[in-house]
Protein backbone atom coordinates (compact mmCIF):
# COMPACT_ATOMS: atom_id res chain seq x y z
CA UNK A 447 0.00 0.00 0.00
CA UNK A 448 1.27 3.42 -0.93
CA UNK A 449 1.07 6.54 1.18
CA UNK A 450 -2.29 8.36 1.34
CA UNK A 451 -0.85 11.77 0.61
CA UNK A 452 2.50 13.42 -0.09
CA UNK A 453 3.53 16.74 1.42
CA UNK A 454 6.28 18.79 -0.18
CA UNK A 455 7.54 21.89 1.63
CA UNK A 456 8.21 21.11 5.26
CA UNK A 457 8.80 24.51 6.81
CA UNK A 458 6.55 25.26 9.77
CA UNK A 459 3.19 25.13 7.95
CA UNK A 460 3.91 22.05 5.81
CA UNK A 461 5.46 20.15 8.70
CA UNK A 462 2.48 20.86 10.94
CA UNK A 463 -0.07 19.90 8.29
CA UNK A 464 1.87 16.67 7.63
CA UNK A 465 1.85 15.88 11.36
CA UNK A 466 -1.85 16.69 11.58
CA UNK A 467 -2.54 14.26 8.71
CA UNK A 468 -0.40 11.54 10.31
CA UNK A 469 -2.02 12.03 13.72
CA UNK A 470 -5.35 11.46 12.00
CA UNK A 471 -4.28 8.06 10.73
CA UNK A 472 -3.05 8.88 7.21
CA UNK A 473 0.27 7.63 5.90
CA UNK A 474 2.13 10.76 4.82
CA UNK A 475 5.03 10.79 2.38
CA UNK A 476 7.39 13.66 3.10
CA UNK A 477 9.58 15.75 0.84
CA UNK A 478 11.45 19.01 1.12
CA UNK A 479 13.93 20.64 -1.25
CA UNK A 480 16.46 20.61 1.57
CA UNK A 481 16.45 17.07 2.96
CA UNK A 482 17.46 18.26 6.42
CA UNK A 483 13.91 19.46 7.11
CA UNK A 484 12.47 16.04 6.22
CA UNK A 485 14.90 14.32 8.58
CA UNK A 486 14.24 16.82 11.35
CA UNK A 487 10.51 16.11 11.15
CA UNK A 488 10.96 12.35 11.14
CA UNK A 489 13.52 12.43 13.97
CA UNK A 490 11.25 14.49 16.21
CA UNK A 491 7.78 13.24 15.38
CA UNK A 492 7.90 9.75 13.89
CA UNK A 493 5.97 8.47 16.90
CA UNK A 494 2.95 10.56 15.90
CA UNK A 495 2.03 8.41 12.89
CA UNK A 496 3.15 6.83 9.64
CA UNK A 497 5.65 8.88 7.63
CA UNK A 498 7.50 7.89 4.46
CA UNK A 499 10.83 9.66 3.96
CA UNK A 500 11.67 10.68 0.38
CA UNK A 501 14.52 12.70 -1.07
CA UNK A 502 13.13 13.71 -4.44
CA UNK A 503 9.78 14.59 -5.95
CA UNK A 504 9.90 11.47 -8.16
CA UNK A 505 10.45 9.33 -5.08
CA UNK A 506 7.55 11.14 -3.39
CA UNK A 507 5.24 10.52 -6.35
CA UNK A 508 6.25 6.85 -6.58
CA UNK A 509 5.41 6.32 -2.93
CA UNK A 510 1.77 7.41 -3.32
CA UNK A 511 -1.51 5.52 -3.65
CA UNK A 512 -3.53 6.38 -6.82
CA UNK A 513 -5.10 8.77 -7.58
CA UNK A 514 -2.10 10.54 -6.10
CA UNK A 515 -2.51 13.50 -3.81
CA UNK A 516 0.44 15.86 -3.52
CA UNK A 517 0.13 18.79 -1.15
CA UNK A 518 2.48 21.69 -1.86
CA UNK A 519 3.30 23.94 1.08
CA UNK A 520 6.17 26.06 -0.18
CA UNK A 521 6.64 29.82 -0.29
CA UNK A 522 3.90 31.45 -2.39
CA UNK A 523 4.78 32.72 -5.87
CA UNK A 524 7.64 31.37 -8.01
CA UNK A 525 8.44 28.38 -5.76
CA UNK A 526 4.89 27.00 -6.29
CA UNK A 527 5.37 27.14 -10.08
CA UNK A 528 8.82 25.57 -9.75
CA UNK A 529 7.39 22.61 -7.81
CA UNK A 530 4.43 22.23 -10.20
CA UNK A 531 6.77 22.22 -13.22
CA UNK A 532 8.81 19.43 -11.66
CA UNK A 533 5.75 17.46 -10.56
CA UNK A 534 3.74 17.66 -13.77
CA UNK A 535 5.66 15.10 -15.85
CA UNK A 536 5.73 12.69 -12.90
CA UNK A 537 1.95 12.54 -12.46
CA UNK A 538 -0.86 10.70 -14.28
CA UNK A 539 -4.35 11.72 -15.33
CA UNK A 540 -6.69 12.10 -12.36
CA UNK A 541 -3.94 12.86 -9.85
CA UNK A 542 -4.52 15.81 -7.54
CA UNK A 543 -2.08 18.63 -6.86
CA UNK A 544 -2.96 20.75 -3.85
CA UNK A 545 -1.55 24.20 -3.11
CA UNK A 546 -2.34 24.98 0.52
CA UNK A 547 -0.13 28.07 0.76
CA UNK A 548 -1.22 31.70 0.58
CA UNK A 549 -1.31 31.94 -3.21
CA UNK A 550 -2.97 34.79 -5.06
CA UNK A 551 -6.25 33.48 -6.50
CA UNK A 552 -5.49 34.68 -10.04
CA UNK A 553 -2.35 32.55 -10.00
CA UNK A 554 -4.43 29.62 -8.77
CA UNK A 555 -6.88 30.14 -11.64
CA UNK A 556 -3.97 30.16 -14.10
CA UNK A 557 -2.37 27.02 -12.60
CA UNK A 558 -5.70 25.19 -12.45
CA UNK A 559 -6.40 25.85 -16.12
CA UNK A 560 -2.89 24.77 -17.12
CA UNK A 561 -2.99 21.51 -15.15
CA UNK A 562 -6.55 20.72 -16.26
CA UNK A 563 -5.20 20.60 -19.82
CA UNK A 564 -2.96 17.75 -18.68
CA UNK A 565 -5.84 15.89 -17.02
CA UNK A 566 -4.64 16.84 -13.54
CA UNK A 567 -6.74 18.34 -10.78
CA UNK A 568 -5.31 21.44 -9.19
CA UNK A 569 -6.83 22.41 -5.89
CA UNK A 570 -6.08 25.80 -4.34
CA UNK A 571 -6.79 25.50 -0.66
CA UNK A 572 -7.08 28.40 1.75
CA UNK A 573 -5.76 27.41 5.16
CA UNK A 574 -6.18 29.68 8.15
CA UNK A 575 -5.07 29.38 11.73
CA UNK A 576 -1.33 29.85 11.57
CA UNK A 577 1.06 27.15 12.67
CA UNK A 578 -1.02 26.17 15.69
CA UNK A 579 -4.08 25.70 13.48
CA UNK A 580 -2.14 23.70 10.89
CA UNK A 581 -1.14 21.25 13.61
CA UNK A 582 -4.33 20.99 15.62
CA UNK A 583 -7.05 21.86 13.15
CA UNK A 584 -7.18 24.81 10.77
CA UNK A 585 -10.11 26.35 8.96
CA UNK A 586 -9.87 24.96 5.41
CA UNK A 587 -11.30 26.57 2.26
CA UNK A 588 -10.75 24.28 -0.73
CA UNK A 589 -11.38 25.29 -4.34
CA UNK A 590 -10.73 23.27 -7.50
CA UNK A 591 -12.96 20.75 -9.21
CA UNK A 592 -15.89 19.26 -7.32
CA UNK A 593 -14.71 15.85 -8.49
CA UNK A 594 -11.37 16.22 -6.72
CA UNK A 595 -13.17 17.11 -3.49
CA UNK A 596 -14.78 13.66 -3.45
CA UNK A 597 -11.45 12.00 -2.74
CA UNK A 598 -9.65 14.87 -1.06
CA UNK A 599 -12.54 16.30 0.97
CA UNK A 600 -12.81 13.57 3.61
CA UNK A 601 -9.09 13.92 4.43
CA UNK A 602 -9.29 17.69 4.72
CA UNK A 603 -12.46 17.51 6.80
CA UNK A 604 -10.77 15.08 9.17
CA UNK A 605 -7.81 17.37 9.88
CA UNK A 606 -9.87 20.59 9.98
CA UNK A 607 -10.95 22.46 13.09
CA UNK A 608 -14.31 21.33 14.44
CA UNK A 609 -17.08 23.64 15.60
CA UNK A 610 -19.39 21.62 17.86
CA UNK A 611 -18.23 18.53 15.97
CA UNK A 612 -18.82 20.05 12.52
CA UNK A 613 -15.65 20.34 10.36
CA UNK A 614 -14.62 23.87 9.35
CA UNK A 615 -13.95 22.66 5.83
CA UNK A 616 -16.18 22.56 2.75
CA UNK A 617 -15.69 22.88 -0.99
CA UNK A 618 -16.28 26.54 -1.81
CA UNK A 619 -16.09 26.71 -5.61
CA UNK A 620 -14.04 25.98 -8.71
CA UNK A 621 -10.47 27.02 -9.55
CA UNK A 622 -9.32 29.99 -7.40
CA UNK A 623 -12.42 30.21 -5.17
CA UNK A 624 -10.68 28.68 -2.15
CA UNK A 625 -7.80 31.12 -2.24
CA UNK A 626 -10.19 34.00 -2.92
CA UNK A 627 -12.28 33.17 0.17
CA UNK A 628 -9.10 32.85 2.26
CA UNK A 629 -7.91 36.21 0.93
CA UNK A 630 -11.18 37.87 1.97
CA UNK A 631 -10.82 36.19 5.38
CA UNK A 632 -7.43 37.85 5.70
CA UNK A 633 -8.83 41.21 4.61
CA UNK A 634 -11.45 40.98 7.35
CA UNK A 635 -8.68 39.97 9.76
CA UNK A 636 -6.82 43.21 8.92
CA UNK A 637 -9.98 45.25 9.61
CA UNK A 638 -10.74 43.34 12.83
CA UNK A 639 -7.27 44.10 14.16
CA UNK A 640 -7.38 47.74 13.08
CA UNK A 641 -10.70 48.44 14.86
CA UNK A 642 -9.32 46.80 17.98
CA UNK A 643 -6.26 49.04 17.67
CA UNK A 644 -8.38 52.16 17.23
CA UNK A 645 -10.46 51.23 20.28
CA UNK A 646 -7.30 50.81 22.34
CA UNK A 647 -5.88 54.13 21.12
CA UNK A 648 -9.09 56.08 21.80
CA UNK A 649 -9.44 54.56 25.25
CA UNK A 650 -5.85 55.32 26.09
CA UNK A 651 -5.74 58.81 24.61
CA UNK A 652 -9.15 60.06 25.67
CA UNK A 653 -9.94 58.17 28.86
CA UNK A 654 -6.43 57.48 30.14
CA UNK A 655 -7.05 53.77 30.65
CA UNK A 656 -3.69 51.99 30.92
CA UNK A 657 -3.08 48.76 28.98
CA UNK A 658 -3.57 46.55 32.05
CA UNK A 659 -6.88 48.29 32.78
CA UNK A 660 -7.89 47.89 29.16
CA UNK A 661 -7.08 44.18 29.36
CA UNK A 662 -9.99 43.93 31.78
CA UNK A 663 -12.23 45.96 29.46
CA UNK A 664 -11.46 43.66 26.51
CA UNK A 665 -12.00 40.60 28.70
CA UNK A 666 -15.43 41.94 29.58
CA UNK A 667 -16.15 42.78 25.93
CA UNK A 668 -15.37 39.15 25.16
CA UNK A 669 -18.54 38.20 27.05
CA UNK A 670 -20.66 40.43 24.74
CA UNK A 671 -21.61 40.13 21.07
CA UNK A 672 -17.97 41.02 20.30
CA UNK A 673 -16.80 37.63 21.61
CA UNK A 674 -14.00 36.44 19.35
CA UNK A 675 -10.49 35.05 19.31
CA UNK A 676 -8.91 38.42 18.48
CA UNK A 677 -10.69 40.24 21.34
CA UNK A 678 -9.63 37.41 23.67
CA UNK A 679 -5.95 37.64 22.75
CA UNK A 680 -6.03 41.44 22.86
CA UNK A 681 -6.50 41.28 26.63
CA UNK A 682 -3.54 38.90 26.89
CA UNK A 683 -1.26 41.16 24.86
CA UNK A 684 -2.36 44.27 26.77
CA UNK A 685 -1.70 42.78 30.20
CA UNK A 686 1.74 41.49 29.24
CA UNK A 687 4.58 43.23 31.08
CA UNK A 688 7.96 43.64 29.42
CA UNK A 689 10.54 41.48 31.23
CA UNK A 690 13.32 43.99 30.62
CA UNK A 691 11.70 47.26 31.63
CA UNK A 692 8.62 46.27 33.61
CA UNK A 693 6.56 48.49 31.29
CA UNK A 694 3.52 47.25 29.36
CA UNK A 695 4.91 45.20 26.47
CA UNK A 696 2.72 47.16 24.04
CA UNK A 697 4.71 50.29 24.98
CA UNK A 698 8.06 48.82 23.96
CA UNK A 699 6.93 47.22 20.69
CA UNK A 700 7.76 49.37 17.63
CA UNK A 701 4.49 50.79 16.29
CA UNK A 702 5.03 49.75 12.66
CA UNK A 703 2.62 47.01 11.56
CA UNK A 704 3.98 44.43 9.16
CA UNK A 705 2.05 42.90 6.29
CA UNK A 706 2.56 39.96 4.01
CA UNK A 707 0.27 41.16 1.24
CA UNK A 708 -3.08 39.40 1.58
CA UNK A 709 -4.81 42.55 2.88
CA UNK A 710 -3.43 44.51 -0.05
CA UNK A 711 -4.67 41.79 -2.43
CA UNK A 712 -8.14 42.01 -0.88
CA UNK A 713 -8.28 45.77 -1.36
CA UNK A 714 -7.07 45.52 -4.97
CA UNK A 715 -9.38 42.62 -5.78
CA UNK A 716 -12.28 44.54 -4.25
CA UNK A 717 -11.61 47.30 -6.75
CA UNK A 718 -11.23 44.72 -9.54
CA UNK A 719 -14.67 43.24 -8.91
CA UNK A 720 -16.25 46.65 -8.22
CA UNK A 721 -16.89 46.05 -4.52
CA UNK A 722 -16.14 48.99 -2.18
CA UNK A 723 -14.16 47.28 0.58
CA UNK A 724 -13.30 50.63 2.16
CA UNK A 725 -12.90 49.30 5.69
CA UNK A 726 -10.45 46.65 4.58
CA UNK A 727 -8.50 49.02 2.29
CA UNK A 728 -8.32 51.62 5.06
CA UNK A 729 -6.91 48.97 7.39
CA UNK A 730 -4.16 48.20 4.89
CA UNK A 731 -3.36 51.91 4.55
CA UNK A 732 -3.32 52.25 8.36
CA UNK A 733 -0.53 49.66 8.41
CA UNK A 734 1.30 51.49 5.64
CA UNK A 735 1.16 54.81 7.48
CA UNK A 736 2.33 53.12 10.68
CA UNK A 737 5.41 51.99 8.78
CA UNK A 738 6.31 55.52 7.67
CA UNK A 739 8.29 55.94 10.87
CA UNK A 740 10.69 58.65 9.66
CA UNK A 741 7.96 60.77 8.08
CA UNK A 742 5.79 60.47 11.19
CA UNK A 743 8.70 61.61 13.35
CA UNK A 744 9.31 64.72 11.25
CA UNK A 745 5.58 65.50 11.01
CA UNK A 746 5.18 65.14 14.74
CA UNK A 747 7.80 67.85 15.20
CA UNK A 748 6.00 70.21 12.81
CA UNK A 749 2.48 69.41 14.04
CA UNK A 750 2.87 67.98 17.55
CA UNK A 751 -0.04 65.71 18.51
CA UNK A 752 0.51 65.68 22.25
CA UNK A 753 -2.55 63.85 23.53
CA UNK A 754 -0.97 62.78 26.76
CA UNK A 755 -3.69 63.42 29.25
CA UNK A 756 -7.16 62.05 29.38
CA UNK A 757 -9.85 64.37 28.15
CA UNK A 758 -12.40 64.89 30.87
CA UNK A 759 -15.76 63.23 30.52
CA UNK A 760 -17.38 66.67 30.72
CA UNK A 761 -15.36 67.78 27.73
CA UNK A 762 -16.48 64.77 25.74
CA UNK A 763 -20.12 64.68 26.77
CA UNK A 764 -20.93 67.79 28.70
CA UNK A 765 -21.45 67.38 32.39
CA UNK A 766 -22.95 64.40 34.12
CA UNK A 767 -21.59 61.50 32.06
CA UNK A 768 -18.80 59.23 33.09
CA UNK A 769 -15.69 57.87 31.39
CA UNK A 770 -17.44 54.53 31.45
CA UNK A 771 -19.99 55.84 28.95
CA UNK A 772 -17.25 56.60 26.45
CA UNK A 773 -15.79 53.12 26.86
CA UNK A 774 -19.23 51.66 26.12
CA UNK A 775 -19.52 53.98 23.12
CA UNK A 776 -16.21 52.64 21.82
CA UNK A 777 -17.46 49.07 22.24
CA UNK A 778 -20.48 49.90 20.11
CA UNK A 779 -18.38 51.71 17.49
CA UNK A 780 -16.13 48.66 17.36
CA UNK A 781 -19.08 46.31 16.88
CA UNK A 782 -20.67 48.46 14.17
CA UNK A 783 -17.37 48.88 12.30
CA UNK A 784 -16.73 45.15 12.55
CA UNK A 785 -20.17 44.49 11.08
CA UNK A 786 -19.31 46.80 8.20
CA UNK A 787 -16.08 44.94 7.50
CA UNK A 788 -17.93 41.60 7.33
CA UNK A 789 -20.67 43.19 5.22
CA UNK A 790 -18.01 44.43 2.80
CA UNK A 791 -16.21 41.07 2.78
CA UNK A 792 -19.41 39.20 1.90
CA UNK A 793 -20.37 41.86 -0.64
CA UNK A 794 -17.01 41.27 -2.30
CA UNK A 795 -17.61 37.50 -2.30
CA UNK A 796 -20.98 38.06 -3.99
CA UNK A 797 -19.36 40.26 -6.65
CA UNK A 798 -16.53 37.77 -7.21
CA UNK A 799 -19.00 34.89 -7.48
CA UNK A 800 -20.74 36.71 -10.33
CA UNK A 801 -17.44 37.69 -11.97
CA UNK A 802 -15.79 34.26 -11.88
CA UNK A 803 -18.84 31.99 -12.03
CA UNK A 804 -18.44 30.64 -8.50
CA UNK A 805 -21.61 29.53 -6.74
CA UNK A 806 -20.42 30.69 -3.36
CA UNK A 807 -22.59 29.62 -0.43
CA UNK A 808 -22.26 32.54 2.01
CA UNK A 809 -23.78 30.60 4.89
CA UNK A 810 -21.26 27.79 4.40
CA UNK A 811 -18.37 30.26 4.16
CA UNK A 812 -19.40 31.90 7.44
CA UNK A 813 -19.55 28.42 9.00
CA UNK A 814 -15.96 27.65 7.91
CA UNK A 815 -14.67 30.65 9.86
CA UNK A 816 -16.24 29.67 13.19
CA UNK A 817 -13.24 27.67 14.44
CA UNK A 818 -9.57 27.18 13.68
CA UNK A 819 -9.05 30.56 12.03
CA UNK A 820 -8.01 33.97 13.26
CA UNK A 821 -11.34 35.75 12.70
CA UNK A 822 -13.41 33.15 14.58
CA UNK A 823 -16.16 35.05 16.36
CA UNK A 824 -19.65 34.57 17.77
CA UNK A 825 -20.83 37.04 15.15
CA UNK A 826 -20.40 34.35 12.46
CA UNK A 827 -23.34 32.37 13.89
CA UNK A 828 -25.54 35.40 13.36
CA UNK A 829 -24.16 35.89 9.85
CA UNK A 830 -25.05 32.26 9.09
CA UNK A 831 -28.62 32.90 10.25
CA UNK A 832 -28.81 35.97 8.01
CA UNK A 833 -27.98 33.79 5.00
CA UNK A 834 -30.45 31.05 5.96
CA UNK A 835 -33.30 32.95 4.33
CA UNK A 836 -34.58 31.29 1.14
CA UNK A 837 -32.92 32.35 -2.13
CA UNK A 838 -34.40 35.65 -3.27
CA UNK A 839 -34.96 36.76 0.31
CA UNK A 840 -31.33 36.84 1.35
CA UNK A 841 -30.01 40.28 2.27
CA UNK A 842 -28.38 42.22 -0.57
CA UNK A 843 -25.88 43.41 2.04
CA UNK A 844 -25.39 42.04 5.54
CA UNK A 845 -26.25 45.42 7.06
CA UNK A 846 -29.76 44.87 5.71
CA UNK A 847 -30.22 41.50 7.40
CA UNK A 848 -32.92 41.74 10.09
CA UNK A 849 -30.37 40.25 12.48
CA UNK A 850 -28.19 43.36 12.04
CA UNK A 851 -30.42 46.32 11.20
CA UNK A 852 -31.47 46.70 14.81
CA UNK A 853 -27.90 46.28 16.08
CA UNK A 854 -26.62 48.99 13.73
CA UNK A 855 -29.37 51.40 14.75
CA UNK A 856 -28.63 50.68 18.38
CA UNK A 857 -24.90 51.37 17.92
CA UNK A 858 -25.29 54.39 15.67
CA UNK A 859 -25.41 57.31 18.16
CA UNK A 860 -22.37 55.91 20.00
CA UNK A 861 -20.56 55.27 16.71
CA UNK A 862 -21.09 58.90 15.66
CA UNK A 863 -19.96 60.22 19.07
CA UNK A 864 -16.77 58.19 18.90
CA UNK A 865 -15.90 59.31 15.35
CA UNK A 866 -16.69 62.91 16.31
CA UNK A 867 -14.52 62.69 19.44
CA UNK A 868 -11.67 61.16 17.45
CA UNK A 869 -11.82 64.03 14.95
CA UNK A 870 -12.24 66.69 17.63
CA UNK A 871 -9.28 65.55 19.71
CA UNK A 872 -7.04 64.45 16.84
CA UNK A 873 -6.92 60.71 17.48
CA UNK A 874 -6.72 58.87 14.16
CA UNK A 875 -9.60 56.43 13.76
CA UNK A 876 -9.54 55.79 10.00
CA UNK A 877 -11.55 52.58 10.04
CA UNK A 878 -14.18 53.76 12.51
CA UNK A 879 -14.64 56.83 10.29
CA UNK A 880 -14.58 55.08 6.94
CA UNK A 881 -16.98 52.35 8.12
CA UNK A 882 -19.41 55.03 9.23
CA UNK A 883 -19.00 56.81 5.89
CA UNK A 884 -19.74 53.51 4.10
CA UNK A 885 -22.93 53.09 6.11
CA UNK A 886 -23.94 56.70 5.47
CA UNK A 887 -23.11 56.41 1.76
CA UNK A 888 -25.19 53.26 1.32
CA UNK A 889 -28.25 54.78 2.94
CA UNK A 890 -28.15 58.13 1.10
CA UNK A 891 -30.81 58.57 -1.59
CA UNK A 892 -28.56 60.96 -3.54
CA UNK A 893 -24.77 61.03 -3.59
CA UNK A 894 -22.55 63.79 -4.98
CA UNK A 895 -21.62 61.36 -7.75
CA UNK A 896 -24.12 63.34 -9.85
CA UNK A 897 -21.75 66.31 -9.68
CA UNK A 898 -18.79 64.02 -10.46
CA UNK A 899 -20.62 62.91 -13.60
CA UNK A 900 -21.26 66.53 -14.54
CA UNK A 901 -17.58 67.36 -14.14
CA UNK A 902 -16.53 64.31 -16.13
CA UNK A 903 -18.88 65.33 -18.90
CA UNK A 904 -17.50 68.90 -18.80
CA UNK A 905 -13.81 68.08 -19.19
CA UNK A 906 -13.95 64.77 -21.01
CA UNK A 907 -17.37 64.47 -22.69
CA UNK A 908 -17.84 61.28 -20.69
CA UNK A 909 -21.67 61.68 -20.86
CA UNK A 910 -24.24 61.10 -18.13
CA UNK A 911 -27.65 59.58 -17.62
CA UNK A 912 -30.73 61.45 -16.40
CA UNK A 913 -33.04 60.50 -13.54
CA UNK A 914 -36.15 61.37 -15.58
CA UNK A 915 -35.68 59.65 -18.95
CA UNK A 916 -33.64 56.83 -20.47
CA UNK A 917 -30.64 57.47 -22.69
CA UNK A 918 -27.13 58.89 -22.51
CA UNK A 919 -26.58 62.64 -22.64
CA UNK A 920 -23.88 65.25 -23.10
CA UNK A 921 -24.00 69.00 -22.54
CA UNK A 922 -22.12 71.18 -25.05
CA UNK A 923 -20.10 72.85 -22.27
CA UNK A 924 -17.80 74.83 -24.57
CA UNK A 925 -20.61 75.73 -26.97
CA UNK A 926 -24.16 76.88 -26.37
CA UNK A 927 -24.58 74.57 -23.32
CA UNK A 928 -27.55 72.77 -24.77
CA UNK A 929 -27.95 69.07 -24.13
CA UNK A 930 -27.57 66.44 -26.82
CA UNK A 931 -28.41 62.77 -26.73
CA UNK A 932 -25.18 60.80 -27.17
Ligand code: NBP
Pocket residue numbers: 454455456457458459460478479480483519520521522524525528529546547548549573574575576577
Ligand atom coordinates in the same frame (compact mmCIF):
# COMPACT_ATOMS: atom_id res chain seq x y z
P1 NBP B 1 7.77 29.54 3.77
O1 NBP B 1 6.78 30.40 3.12
O2 NBP B 1 8.80 30.16 4.64
O3 NBP B 1 8.53 28.67 2.64
C1 NBP B 1 9.55 27.78 2.99
C2 NBP B 1 9.39 26.49 2.23
O4 NBP B 1 9.38 26.73 0.82
C3 NBP B 1 10.56 25.55 2.50
O5 NBP B 1 10.07 24.24 2.54
C4 NBP B 1 11.44 25.81 1.30
O6 NBP B 1 12.34 24.76 1.03
C5 NBP B 1 10.40 25.91 0.23
N1 NBP B 1 10.89 26.47 -1.05
C6 NBP B 1 11.29 27.73 -1.35
BR1 NBP B 1 11.43 29.10 -0.16
N2 NBP B 1 11.63 27.87 -2.63
C7 NBP B 1 11.46 26.67 -3.18
C8 NBP B 1 11.64 26.17 -4.48
N3 NBP B 1 12.05 26.96 -5.48
N4 NBP B 1 11.38 24.87 -4.70
C9 NBP B 1 10.96 24.07 -3.71
N5 NBP B 1 10.77 24.48 -2.44
C10 NBP B 1 11.00 25.77 -2.18
O7 NBP B 1 7.03 28.37 4.58
P2 NBP B 1 5.83 28.48 5.62
O8 NBP B 1 6.01 29.64 6.54
O9 NBP B 1 5.65 27.12 6.19
O10 NBP B 1 4.58 28.83 4.68
C11 NBP B 1 4.15 27.98 3.63
C12 NBP B 1 2.94 28.60 2.96
O11 NBP B 1 1.91 28.76 3.95
C13 NBP B 1 3.16 30.01 2.39
O12 NBP B 1 2.37 30.17 1.25
C14 NBP B 1 2.67 30.92 3.46
O13 NBP B 1 2.24 32.17 3.00
C15 NBP B 1 1.53 30.12 4.02
N6 NBP B 1 1.32 30.45 5.44
C16 NBP B 1 0.12 30.38 5.90
C17 NBP B 1 -0.11 30.69 7.21
C18 NBP B 1 -1.47 30.59 7.70
O14 NBP B 1 -1.80 31.07 8.77
N7 NBP B 1 -2.31 29.96 6.95
C19 NBP B 1 0.88 31.04 8.09
C20 NBP B 1 2.10 31.09 7.61
C21 NBP B 1 2.30 30.78 6.27
P3 NBP B 1 13.79 24.76 1.73
O15 NBP B 1 13.58 24.21 3.10
O16 NBP B 1 14.59 23.85 0.86
O17 NBP B 1 14.29 26.17 1.73
